[in-house]
Amino acid sequence: MKKAIGLFGNMYFLAAAVFVVWMMFFDRNDLMSQYEYYSQRNKLREERDFYIRETEKVRKDLNELTTDRGKLEKFAREKYLMRKDNEDVYVIIPEKKDEDKSLF
Template identity: 35%
Template structure:
């Protein structure tokens, strides 16, 4: 009974400190909307926003390329030669790769 009485006396003397500690424990770690989860969600939202921005830029570039290809035959030939390594008859292709 001595330990239980000491614990109860400590809680009685420091009831506000104990209450704040329990509150911080619940809010910081145990709650469904804890601070740890909020930080993880903010990080995930930031990563998804950067991914959205990257896809938006890629979409704009691809849309511009598509418009150029459909309207200009020389641009279509240029893309076919560069991306798909197509060639005209009696023509050789040399591919240079950079070491990464």
């Protein structure tokens, strides 16, 4: 017990304890801020990886569209509803099922 009282009475221990408490809770870079920075960094890394994958996908599609005439025609027909002069295009939109209808 006397050792514990002597430890808390030591000026160096008190200064170190005050410093640690200050750095953990009151400083600009406290533990909560560090956790938020860490979470934000992970979120940004996930977004970066997503955009890298999407960029590669778009580059692959662009390469296919510039080299293969059949894929270019398929892309134009599906995305922009283009057609040849002697064709008719019918757009079929599936009807959404309304689950909220009651039989009463």
